[in-house]
Amino acid sequence: MTELPSYADLPPAPGGGRSAWGLFGEQDNLGLVNLMTPERIAAAARLVRRGQVFCLDMPLGSVAPALATFRGAPRHHVLHQPGTAGFDDVYDNFYPQASSQWDSLAHVGYAPDQMYNGVTEQQVLAGERNTIDHWARHGIAGRAVLLDAERAIRAAGRPYDPGESVAIDVDDLELARRQAGVEFAPGDTILLHTGFAAWYVRQPVQVKNRLHGNVTAPGVAHTEAVCEYLWNSHAAAIACDTFGVEVFPADRGAQAHPFGFLHNMLIGQFGMALGELWWLADLAADCAADGIHEMFLVSAPLNAPGGIGSPANAVAIK
Amino acid sequence: MTELPSYADLPPAPGGGRSAWGLFGEQDNLGLVNLMTPERIAAAARLVRRGQVFCLDMPLGSVAPALATFRGAPRHHVLHQPGTAGFDDVYDNFYPQASSQWDSLAHVGYAPDQMYNGVTEQQVLAGERNTIDHWARHGIAGRAVLLDAERAIRAAGRPYDPGESVAIDVDDLELARRQAGVEFAPGDTILLHTGFAAWYVRQPVQVKNRLHGNVTAPGVAHTEAVCEYLWNSHAAAIACDTFGVEVFPADRGAQAHPFGFLHNMLIGQFGMALGELWWLADLAADCAADGIHEMFLVSAPLNAPGGIGSPANAVAIK
């Protein structure tokens, strides 16, 4: 496929929005990660100038309790017999989505039994389609562009609280993009910095406990205009420093998307890779300092047969 | 530090061999990964030509039972309530060293209570020193060179069985290096291909079951000459497609290193990063085909506070 159709040229999805099913073939399990082609990866590697590596994974367990939701933190045992020189370790209750993470295309469908590309519930349960190992084998690498919503909105003189339910709409995304000085290119990963994760880790433990079950977060607005904007960016992925990329709770105004969540459209119809709870604070500060908002991104998701999610295992290199 | 001393210039370690403790400061927790500097990473990124990504992680659980040893495979649950569009998953018994993996500097010491850089057992148990999160935060990236021991030994006309206990000595490593057409450079990761992992996955399940507790594997010989060679390469890391990098069971001839395992020296004294059970078969075939044995390597170990090991989460990009 030489070029992606625009949102307007996509066929309508049965329950609202547009559908990208079949665009990469009926058997495709990669979705927009297909746009991460060798040519684009080679070009993106040339964005590395200083050789500085940014770890985009938060410490395992650091988002519990409030952001780990029902999942809880992983439980970690170090195994060691005193008097020996060896140590080993093991995790239990290891939810790959309980910290910085990727949603695979098996995580959320457009509707029940309607996963990306027409995949069924049974095919996901059987580990046959859309699972995280497809991305692991293909590799996730390429150009990333950082959109700093927090700095852009503040710079525009608007009040902003990274712990509140702020809907980031198309105008805000454009504002951040222009401040970053970047154009989108096919196969990009959009890194959307809202300041939420850095805000959360600063809270005292009592506040974190109170937030459990009551947390709110900024994120992209719950509108079809946002869907259209993201599709037309031709980005392969969007990763954010919140637990859901989209604003939570969802705004329910007149422009609201008919679906329960943007996840249903972005993952279930577009086949877009969604990254959540990424640690973008250090990278965003660096971009603000040197003015360079594009970089090389590499992530190695767990090669987990039948896996639904994965730790992000992501680094940005500038 | 502008330049590493040679092996001969290292002070002797108390129980044999040489010691690199203190070379990067008393508080260092990174070991030779310190050699992965921004300059070297930036230079290594320029090795990317075609943009082809090689996933170096075997599928989770695929090495059980024989190579997972006492650890067992991770246990995976997919969580889904019929009639909804969402899926989640969770792992139990997730041993980060039960598949393609990194040993952190907290995995094996030089001797009991003598971990790399003089770290104690208590400091490891407290998660304060040498643990995997130090590498995760620093980032593992840089040049890798593939030494194809299997192809080199076969090309030399010698019999070779990748399921047997073949000791790969300095001459063999040199043979493979010359065939690769590479020189070592500081901060490199040596990818040592023996063919073992590919051999193992080809075995029928009954053979894998029989191998449990009885497995043998090729690997670097158990000699001080190998230690000297690896140190003088100034590589930061060595990753292999076997479960121990060193030959197993260890050869016990006249040249044998006085320690139980090379691990004690390589990890406990040198602070070298050891990768095990990596999937190098596809990369090695590609190197054999195009003759290019150097590439860009990126790995994002789990950012796991107090962690002893991690899935490799590694890709090579040519």
Add this chain to the structure above:
Amino acid sequence: MTELPSYADLPPAPGGGRSAWGLFGEQDNLGLVNLMTPERIAAAARLVRRGQVFCLDMPLGSVAPALATFRGAPRHHVLHQPGTAGFDDVYDNFYPQASSQWDSLAHVGYAPDQMYNGVTEQQVLAGERNTIDHWARHGIAGRAVLLDAERAIRAAGRPYDPGESVAIDVDDLELARRQAGVEFAPGDTILLHTGFAAWYVRQPVQVKNRLHGNVTAPGVAHTEAVCEYLWNSHAAAIACDTFGVEVFPADRGAQAHPFGFLHNMLIGQFGMALGELWWLADLAADCAADGIHEMFLVSAPLNAPGGIGSPANAVAIK
């Protein structure tokens, strides 16, 4: 000790209520289970007439999600290699308090760092005091009396909804006791049937999901009069078919006990054994049918060193 003091003769506890600390010696870890003496056990065994056994444990996992709270259901794997005659199984995320269960005396204290008998937080964490294994080694056996609050309140012509927050006060307990035709004797286990567990299992799955985080339940009223009544019964244990024995949410009227929960007094001061989520429906129906509300009770808690709770592992034999 020949006879327990009455509630009025207990010394006051520092923050309200009365204290039984020291009554069985400073090193005691059993609490009122000390009252289950060989003589009483032998006498209770003679209550067995028909030889009918009632299993008082609900199926593992059957109370999820709403009643398993943050704990979640155990995760169960059956291990089997096709073509062999053997099967094995393993549980992960096995919370001993996520189904029919015992609270040990290490579960809740009178106040932070003030566990039953003056035990400290550190002693519990070290597994030295008050943990469930003390009861396992001593054995839990003796006479049980079933108080059927649901039938007694309904028989009195009062409306009753077993899914609501109904406070069962001393008059209600007396009503049920008289209807049962029993007197309390030292070392008894009071089985308090409210109908809650049977009500819960009848709800459709959507209702159970909605109840998660919003569940209410009947239980003993949150008053000092209830504490006095239970102490003066000289019962060793009280087990109920709700998740907390005491009404939830707690009533906060003028008579309300000053503590957050009765647990703090019953476990933390009295050293009383609390059983929760027991399956009493079949036993209660049998008692209603034959009019006999006393029986032999045997429970074998997990012999779990350092354990905080245990599945009930309880049977009643009539």
Add this chain to the structure above:
Amino acid sequence: MTELPSYADLPPAPGGGRSAWGLFGEQDNLGLVNLMTPERIAAAARLVRRGQVFCLDMPLGSVAPALATFRGAPRHHVLHQPGTAGFDDVYDNFYPQASSQWDSLAHVGYAPDQMYNGVTEQQVLAGERNTIDHWARHGIAGRAVLLDAERAIRAAGRPYDPGESVAIDVDDLELARRQAGVEFAPGDTILLHTGFAAWYVRQPVQVKNRLHGNVTAPGVAHTEAVCEYLWNSHAAAIACDTFGVEVFPADRGAQAHPFGFLHNMLIGQFGMALGELWWLADLAADCAADGIHEMFLVSAPLNAPGGIGSPANAVAIK
């Protein structure tokens, strides 16, 4: 069924031995536990004289590593937030057969896909037949008789090492029965004391580590005569202080049973309940002291839907 047929009257099993399939109906999932009838339970309760309770469960985790085999010990976390009065706990890697335990009738079949009563592999995997919850709901209670093989063999002046592979044949069982002064009655549980568990726990940790993978144990001889004897005892269950009831490794002399293990016959054909790694040392010492070798036994296996095994959760009351 008024009376069980004798072994000689059972139909032959296709691969050797005799079959009890169908004896309690085609849909039966209880096997010989059916013999634990209310009348017998009521009679057994009258064996309680002193009221002394013996806990027959070893501490969880205490048999690791050697006797936990591939299963490993349960991993235990105590959950506590400093400054609060509450504690909770959770187990991972909880193998119900890694300590004192019951094998359900789903644990081992007569042959692959031929479980007790003709049940298939698929029915076990689906949790429909033979699983442990059937016994939990029925209840395990009744008369137990202790056969003290260790004391009987020593008293006969023969050398005996409880850590060795001693085959206990029919003559030895009879010797122990006569010394116990008991006759078997239908529905009994035979408690076979060999001294093995008490021997194991006395070993230093280094010896336990060496025994891992190399352990030997006494147990009933591997002969059809033993099968016949056990069947004709009309016992419902046999529980032992070793990990397999039968001698390990199996003796392979001329009298050896044609099957791999007696398990295949006892569980897979007879439907007999097998208890393993029970703690019988204290009970056996008490029996030797007072000469009374019959008692009341109560066990409450986990009410675990689809469960293959369970902690023993057993007490003997004399």
